[in-house]
Amino acid sequence: MGFSQVAVLASAQTELRPAWRDAQHIDLISSVVTNVFKGTGLSIDDVDFVIDSGSDVLDGRSISNCGFLGALGAHHKEEARVEEDGLWGALYGVNKIRSRSSSIGLIVAYSKPSESNIDLYWSAMVEPFYQRPVGFGQKAALGIQAQRYLAAHGIKDDALAEIVARRWADAAVGGKVAMGEAPDAAAVLAGTEAAWPLTDLMISRPLDGAVAVLIGSEDVARRTGRPPVFITGMGTSMETHALAERTANKLDSVANATRMALGKAGWSSGAEADVVELSGSSVVGELMALEGMGIAAEGHGADVATSDKVNRSGGALPADPIMATGLIRLAEAAKKLSAPVAAGASAPSKAIVHGTGGVAMQTNCVFTLEV
Amino acid sequence: MFYAPDTAPIDLPTFKSTISLPYTLTPGKAAGTFLAEMPNRRIVASRFADGSVIAPAQDFSPKDGEEPVELVQAPETGELTGFTRVDGVVLGLVKLDGCRNAFVHRILADMADVKVGQRVAAQWSASDEGTSILAIEGFVIAADAPVGEVKPLVGPAEPLGVINYGMALHYDHAYGPYYGRMFDELKENGVVMGVRGSNADEALLPPREIDDITHKRTGTWKACADTGTIRACSLINMEVYGQTRPVPYAYAEIVLDGASTKMIHIIEIDDLEVAKQQIKPGTRVRAVWTKGERKGAVSDIERFEVIEG
Numbered sequence: 001m002g003f004s005q006v007a008v009l010a011s012a013q014t015e016l017r018p019a020w021r022d023a024q025h026i027d028l029i030s031s032v033v034t035n036v037f038k039g040t041g042l043s044i045d046d047v048d049f050v051i052d053s054g055s056d057v058l059d060g061r062s063i064s065n066c067g068f069l070g071a072l073g074a075h076h077k078e079e080a081r082v083e084e085d086g087l088w089g090a091l092y093g094v095n096k097i098r099s100r101s102s103s104i105g106l107i108v109a110y111s112k113p114s115e116s117n118i119d120l121y122w123s124a125m126v127e128p129f130y131q132r133p134v135g136f137g138q139k140a141a142l143g144i145q146a147q148r149y150l151a152a153h154g155i156k157d158d159a160l161a162e163i164v165a166r167r168w169a170d171a172a173v174g175g176k177v178a179m180g181e182a183p184d185a186a187a188v189l190a191g192t193e194a195a196w197p198l199t200d201l202m203i204s205r206p207l208d209g210a211v212a213v214l215i216g217s218e219d220v221a222r223r224t225g226r227p228p229v230f231i232t233g234m235g236t237s238m239e240t241h242a243l244a245e246r247t248a249n250k251l252d253s254v255a256n257a258t259r260m261a262l263g264k265a266g267w268s269s270g271a272e273a274d275v276v277e278l279s280g281s282s283v284v285g286e287l288m289a290l291e292g293m294g295i296a297a298e299g300h301g302a303d304v305a306t307s308d309k310v311n312r313s314g315g316a317l318p319a320d321p322i323m324a325t326g327l328i329r330l331a332e333a334a335k336k337l338s339a340p341v342a343a344g345a346s347a348p349s350k351a352i353v354h355g356t357g358g359v360a361m362q363t364n365c366v367f368t369l370e371v
Numbered sequence: 372m373f374y375a376p377d378t379a380p381i382d383l384p385t386f387k388s389t390i391s392l393p394y395t396l397t398p399g400k401a402a403g404t405f406l407a408e409m410p411n412r413r414i415v416a417s418r419f420a421d422g423s424v425i426a427p428a429q430d431f432s433p434k435d436g437e438e439p440v441e442l443v444q445a446p447e448t449g450e451l452t453g454f455t456r457v458d459g460v461v462l463g464l465v466k467l468d469g470c471r472n473a474f475v476h477r478i479l480a481d482m483a484d485v486k487v488g489q490r491v492a493a494q495w496s497a498s499d500e501g502t503s504i505l506a507i508e509g510f511v512i513a514a515d516a517p518v519g520e521v522k523p524l525v526g527p528a529e530p531l532g533v534i535n536y537g538m539a540l541h542y543d544h545a546y547g548p549y550y551g552r553m554f555d556e557l558k559e560n561g562v563v564m565g566v567r568g569s570n571a572d573e574a575l576l577p578p579r580e581i582d583d584i585t586h587k588r589t590g591t592w593k594a595c596a597d598t599g600t601i602r603a604c605s606l607i608n609m610e611v612y613g614q615t616r617p618v619p620y621a622y623a624e625i626v627l628d629g630a631s632t633k634m635i636h637i638i639e640i641d642d643l644e645v646a647k648q649q650i651k652p653g654t655r656v657r658a659v660w661t662k663g664e665r666k667g668a669v670s671d672i673e674r675f676e677v678i679e680g
Contacts, residue, residue: 022547023547075584115385117541136475139455144464240433243475244453244464244466244472245433245472
């Protein structure tokens with residue numbers, strides 16, 4: 001086990017919905033911040049600092065966290081905003097606790113993409129002189145990435161559809177994602193074209209929702225009522241902004257982030273994990289992330305994508321509350337590790353968690369968890 | 372608590388808002404020259420010390436941040452290294468001859484005819500696209516196009532200094548249960564409603580589910596008066612972007628009678644000197660309601676006025 005000073009103590013999330021039309025950001029945030037303490041014996045008064053992740057562009061106001069401080073429980077506390085997925089917020093929080101300047105941190109991430117135009121959000125992220133005028137954005141980037149990957153490895157779109165259908169079926173079982181009937185592989189293939197060769201359902205589905213994760217020092221973790229889930233390794237890495245300059249058909253930054261995390265954890269490979277929770281912006285992005293984490297060989301992500309240890313929460317394809325998706329992966333993985341062991345059954349003891357951000361998964365973050 | 376309510380209405384009215392931001396973008400020398408050369412139908416690229424060339428021109432290498440040694444002219448031909456189709460438009464990665472990188476542009480062809488490794492050639496727009504990269508309408512399939520060469524850029528145009536640019540983002544904000552009722556009460560009854568704090572009789576405005584300070588549930592609903600006391604104010608006599616009324620006026624933070632939090636509103640001013648004497652913390656004010664049908668918005672209160680005597 002690597003550095004073991006910080007543990008996930010608890011988490012709470014709202015249902016993830018296409019649109020939370022009857023709730024503001026503050027309603028979603030205050031809901032998870034209130035619920036995260038249940039069963040921990042801790043309260044907001046015990047929290048040393050609050051770190052929140054959200055997007056000013058999606059929220060429609062600058063420095064939007066200033067308006068959400070009350071809901072975050074951050075009144076007169078140390079508070080910081082991370083304008084990246086909440087998994088980076090957790091990374092910040094873990095390091096604060098490891099530095100021994102604090103012992104309990106509250107990490108919150110939220111998103112309401114239903115309130116804005118998601119294509120404009122992505123368009124605002126690309127270069128304005130050369131890329132925006134020609135219509136380049138997230139969909140186009142994911143489409144080109146997928147086209148090249150499928151061509152390089154001779155993978156067909158029906159294999160992708162099977163993976164997508166599995167994710168939706170798992171999300172339906174989890175019960176935290178608002179959906180109608182989960183689409184089967186045929187429905188995935190029959191969907192409208194989002195960015196050839198990807199259909200709509202092969203790209204992650206933006207949803208509204210919020211998540212809160214409570215983290216604490218080992219000392220605190222040993223005293224709370226649940227088995228502590230320790231964060232034993234963390235790593236981040238970022239690709240160049242220029243899509244065409246990135247290494248084709250793989251995500252070097254996932255591999256780099258994984259190497260960093262595993263080095264701390266003392267694992268030899270991401271494949272040691274019993275639980276894998278990852279955030280693919282597209283189904284092909286998931287495969288490339290699996291390969292980057294060392295769970296599958298290059299070009300073989302599809303061979304392990306439907307294994308019983310990968311994204312049993314459903315992952316980002318059926319539910320991508322942008323900025324909260326990676327932190328939800330952390331919450332889901334920690335829950336799987338902390339669940340009591342049924343008599344005689346073997347329980348998972350290691351998890352690897354992945355979050356991503358940017359156009360075509362430009363930036364990536366990896367955590368290892370252990371009990 | 373909004374954990375998992377039974378219903379999930381998605382057709383509630385929303386608060387519509389647009390953020391329109393004017394920008395003056397600075398392209399820098401390389402992109403500025405590339406764009407300035409668009410009307411001249413020349414594709415400007417950057418050459419680095421190791422001899423490699425990237426197009427369109429950049430002031431730095433996207434791989435290692437190195438600065439280019441010179442700007443050069445790239446050929447109009449190249450090959451396709453990847454592609455997709457979004458909203459019926461084919462977009463491809465085009466690697467111009469003699470360049471080490473590829474860039475995204477429109478591919479003017481049917482998907483059936485597009486494949487990786489395909490030779491392509493720039494097609495210049497018939498319409499005047501000015502200094503936009505869209506002066507290149509896109510790239511057409513050109514199977515037999517000879518391999519072009521990178522050439523010196525002779526007599527480059529002056530790079531563009533700044534580019535006026537605008538971005539408008541549109542929002543449909545949810546009211547949520549608390550703001551929803553507050554605005555409904557404003558519209559239907561002309562009453563400003565807050566909710567009591569978690570441990571006080573005074574109301575929080577705007578109302579909310581969780582008390583900001585205690586992070587406990589707020590109390591019951593309470594109608595506040597439309598009179599109150601100024602707690603902070605500023606006399607505005609300067610025009611700035613985004614103002615909704617002519618100067619001068621006072622911007623005031625007003626605690627309505629029955630509330631504990633400050634509400635921001637406007638007090639009109641006839642005479643600055645009089646206003647300086649009259650409008651200050653502690654001054655009593657009353658709301659002046661907007662005439663006509665109420666809309667259920669803060670603007671249903673047109674302004675506040677000082678209560679004389």
